Amino acid sequence: xxxxxxxxxxKEKDLKVMHVGAVPAEERPKAALELLGEMxxxxxxxxxxxxxxxxxxxxxxxxxxxxGTKDPYNMxxxxxxxxxxxxxxxxxxxxxxxxxxxxxxxxxxxxxDLWYKYFYQCNQCRRCAIxxxxxxxxxxxxxxxxxxxxxxxxxxxxxxxxxxxxxxxGNNMGTPLPAILDGIEFLExxxxxxxxxxxxxxxDMEGAEVLFNPSSSDLFTNTDGFMSVAKIFHKAxxxxxxxxxxxxxxxxxxxxxxxxxxxxNMKLMNAGKDLGxxxxxxxxxxxxxxxxxxxTDTINxxxxxxxxxxxxxxxxxxxxxxIQFDKTRNPELITYxxxxxxxxxxxxxxxxxxxxxxxxxxxxxxxxxxxxxxxxGGGSGILMDEAMEIRMALGQPKAESVRATGAEILCxxxxxxxxxxxxxxxxxxxxxxxKGLSDLMGRALIL
Amino acid sequence: xxxxxxxxxPYIVIILFLGGMIHRMLMWAHVPVPFKLTVFPSPKxxxxxxxxxxxxxxxxxxxxxxxxxxxxxxxxFHISLAMVIIGHAVxxxxxxxxxxxxxxxxxxxxxxxxxxxxYAGIALLLGLLILLIRRASSPQLRxxxxxxDYLVLLLILGIAMSGMYMRWFADVPYSVVRSYLAxxxxxxxxxPPDNSAFMVHFTLVQLLLLYFPxxxxxHACGLFFSRWLITRPHERQVILK
Numbered sequence: 306x307x308x309x310x311x312x313x314x315x316k317e318k319d320l321k322v323m324h325v326g327a328v329p330a331e332e333r334p335k336a337a338l339e340l341l342g343e344m345x346x347x348x349x350x351x352x353x354x355x356x357x358x359x360x361x362x363x364x365x366x367x368x369x370x371x372x373g374t375k376d377p378y379n380m381x382x383x384x385x386x387x388x389x390x391x392x393x394x395x396x397x398x399x400x401x402x403x404x405x406x407x408x409x410x411x412x413x414x415x416x417x418d419l420w421y422k423y424f425y426q427c428n429q430c431r432r433c434a435i436x437x438x439x440x441x442x443x444x445x446x447x448x449x450x451x452x453x454x455x456x457x458x459x460x461x462x463x464x465x466x467x468x469x470x471x472x473x474x475g476n477n478m479g480t481p482l483p484a485i486l487d488g489i490e491f492l493e494x495x496x497x498x499x500x501x502x503x504x505x506x507x508x509d510m511e512g513a514e515v516l517f518n519p520s521s522s523d524l525f526t527n528t529d530g531f532m533s534v535a536k537i538f539h540k541a542x543x544x545x546x547x548x549x550x551x552x553x554x555x556x557x558x559x560x561x562x563x564x565x566x567x568x569x570n571m572k573l574m575n576a577g578k579d580l581g582x583x584x585x586x587x588x589x590x591x592x593x594x595x596x597x598x599x600x601t602d603t604i605n606x607x608x609x610x611x612x613x614x615x616x617x618x619x620x621x622x623x624x625x626x627x628i629q630f631d632k633t634r635n636p637e638l639i640t641y642x643x644x645x646x647x648x649x650x651x652x653x654x655x656x657x658x659x660x661x662x663x664x665x666x667x668x669x670x671x672x673x674x675x676x677x678x679x680x681x682g683g684g685s686g687i688l689m690d691e692a693m694e695i696r697m698a699l700g701q702p703k704a705e706s707v708r709a710t711g712a713e714i715l716c717x718x719x720x721x722x723x724x725x726x727x728x729x730x731x732x733x734x735x736x737x738x739x740k741g742l743s744d745l746m747g748r749a750l751i752l
Numbered sequence: 753x754x755x756x757x758x759x760x761x762p763y764i765v766i767i768l769f770l771g772g773m774i775h776r777m778l779m780w781a782h783v784p785v786p787f788k789l790t791v792f793p794s795p796k797x798x799x800x801x802x803x804x805x806x807x808x809x810x811x812x813x814x815x816x817x818x819x820x821x822x823x824x825x826x827x828x829f830h831i832s833l834a835m836v837i838i839g840h841a842v843x844x845x846x847x848x849x850x851x852x853x854x855x856x857x858x859x860x861x862x863x864x865x866x867x868x869x870x871y872a873g874i875a876l877l878l879g880l881l882i883l884l885i886r887r888a889s890s891p892q893l894r895x896x897x898x899x900x901d902y903l904v905l906l907l908i909l910g911i912a913m914s915g916m917y918m919r920w921f922a923d924v925p926y927s928v929v930r931s932y933l934a935x936x937x938x939x940x941x942x943x944p945p946d947n948s949a950f951m952v953h954f955t956l957v958q959l960l961l962l963y964f965p966x967x968x969x970x971h972a973c974g975l976f977f978s979r980w981l982i983t984r985p986h987e988r989q990v991i992l993k
Contacts, residue, residue: 349783350981356776357974360896361826367818377895386896398776399966407967408898434791436818438808438826439971440979442789599788599986652792652986676793677817 310418312425312689315465320458322469323562327458334412338395340453341388345396350445355392357439358382364433364443369679370426373698378423381433381443387419388450421459424450426695428684429560429592430645435676447685451561460561463689467557468565475572476521476553485552488524496532500752504539509580510546515618516577517545518554519588520720523741527723530589530740533747534615540752541622545586548576554593555720559600560685567604570596574605585612589741591644591719592685594651616656616718619746623663630664630749638667639745640712640737642703642726643678644719657718657742664749671706679703681717683725693728700729708735718742757955758944762936765958772965773973780977791982804983805976825886829879833908835872836915843869844933847926866919873916880909900967907960914953922949 317327328336345352365371365380377383386408393409401409410416429444454460470479480488489506496504507513515538523531538545551572558566577585587597597612622628641661647653654675661668671678682699707715707730715737717726726739795801807813812830815823842850843865851861884905887893918924928945935942944951964970 345783347784347786349780349785349977350789352783353780353974353978353981356780357968357971357978359968359971360893360898360901361815361822362890362893362896363815363819363822365892365896377892380892380896382896397966398772403963403966406898406900406903408900431791434982436814438812438814439975440791440808440814440982442791442982445789599790603787649791652794654793676791 310421311695312461312463312687312692314421315460315462317458319462319465319469320460322472323455323460323465323565325456325458325460328456330414333417333457334414336457337412337417337453338391340456341391342396344449344453345392348445348449350442351449354385354441354443354446355389356397358385358389358441359439360386361438363436363438364441367432367436368443369430369432369682369702370428370699373682373701374426374695376426378419379426381427381437381441384423384427385441385443385446387416387423388446391416417454417457417459420450421454424454425461425687425692426699428645428680428682428687428699430680430684431649432645432677432680435649444685448560452563455562461686461689464557464561464686467686468562471553471557471565471569475549475551476524477555477557478521478525480521480525482549485524485549489547492524492528492532492535495528496535499532500536502539502752504535506535507544507546509549510544512581513544513546514583515543515545516548516580516582516585517588517615518548518573518585519552520555520590520593521553522720522724523588523743524552527720527741527744529747530743533743533750534588536747536750536752537619537622537628540750541627543622546580546582548573548580550576554588554590554597556593556596557686559592559596566596566600570601570604573597574601574608577610582610584610586618587612587614589615589718589720589723589743591646591650591721593646593720594653595646598651614651614653614656616653616660616742619660620656623660629751630746631751632664632666632749634749635665635714635745636667637665637713638669638711639665639714639716640669640671640707640710641674642671642681642707642715642717642722643675644717644722645678645680645684647719648678649676657716660742660746661716664746669710669712671710673706679706681719681722681725682729683721686721688721688724696725697729697732700725701733704729704733704735707737708733712737714745715739716742716745757951758932759936759941761958765961769961769964773970776965776970777973777977780974785981788984788986789981790984790986794983795985797985801980801983801985805979808979808983809975822886825879825882827879828875829883832872832875832879836869836876836912839865839869839872844926844930847930870916870919873912873919876912877909877916880905880912884909904960904963904967904969907956907963911953911956911960914949914956918947918949918953922947924950 368381371379390408390410391412393404393407397404424447427447429447431442431444434442467477470477556569558569587594679702681703717739718741730737795804812827848862848865849858851864924945924947932944
């Protein structure tokens, strides 16, 4: 390869953990066709989306990726067309001249390069599905195509690294267990210092009511949010625990590798079963939530316990009067960013707003909001440093909609959004602090 | 000529059209859907999901949300096309006397049928022109358009124009078309109407039907499959208070 790909490609040795080998470059087009043929047999969404698009272009102006980069291949319709033209050539029904009218084109090295480039500029935010009259969800195509690329040995270095960390340590950051336990001890001391109370953070406590599964970044970088959760469980008098096997609610497998997604899901469900908990509570992570909420049943169902989100759990306590908030402790003007996989992906739009209304004084909505909300630009794990220029372009529409609110705090309760938005806001000179909803709940909680 | 175009081809066309369309739909139906792909907010019941589908197919809600201009062109085109197709079926079957069911005289009924048909035809032409100009004039749209995107528009434009030509300049009585089509349907074909505008119109329709199963026109059927993936109601395993 003469040109360096952005995002960087993983080396072959890093792919072993996913049980895929690299296909030599000259054999890739042929292998890609075989894989595409297989996928068309088990993904109705993919086949339909390649068949029913009328090229009306309703999606173009709705895609933050196109709005931010102005690259015509980033129009959802054009992105999918990169696959559709190959599908028309080799798989669509009808005589070849008919398929040529539909834009059929042979597959070559360049096609695969374009796939790698543009399917890693889609955040899988599903906003196009809201505006497409046929309901075409480009994220489905992106997921399928990244999976296909993975089987050719084309995975980003960043994604491959995360899969490896997850397999060896049970979290994306790659933090080994002793370090996690150390960190937890430190946080317990912090909590004691701050509140004067003995607030425990139990690990592997059998028979606990709740298994809480945070984002691993919350244990180290966004610790305020994590400590808030400990305070809330303490105040509500709920017995809870972490698992030493898995401390990661993000599930990167969803973005590009289904076997990894299934394995990760299985890991958490088994941890829950072995500890005998009554329910699993998922922490602040967008796509992780979509996986637990929408896919768990298919992969591991039926389950002996429900998987709920932290916000649903907190709402429960709030409505029962087990915890109270003092909203004067959050006096700033606060706006809310709907993580794509909470809103469009996971039916979690009103719950965080109900909590926000209880624990902040001044709340303002962005325009657009809820299911129409723009993605932060980091979705689907486009968080690698080498893609910074693209990331900033992808985040531009969101930055403008936050600027227009004049908010001082941007509440973005998703680990990926929390990693992406501060950089985006800084780059586009929007003066706003990014916080999780847990942080705000913790500040307002009356202990 | 008229034996080939008027008697033989229509049968081949209708078999290829229906067969191709049903085949494509069966192919979709045979592919599994491994995961629930609902996009929220979504209806909670099957009834709600069906209502959602109806709103989408009749009102083009998604287009209305994002692009009012495109919504106008697309909606105008599709609604008038539906009216024209229904008008053809009813008008030809009842020879234009269908409004007598609502108490009009035969003359009034024929007049009303002509007026409604003409306006629907004009609306159809207008919708087609909006869509065609929109596609051809924007660099963005040209980038995503294939030959077939223009072809389909031009083909339907030809059908609509030859239809309107008959309406205005070369009238073909309903009764003549009626007995011709009835002959085809009862497998006792008679000679097609002796009118070149009619033959152009009829042949273009047959070409469109032939192309239908292999083209993006299949969205008319696929729409229901693809929208169902994202609107189907999702039952929650836990119901929280």
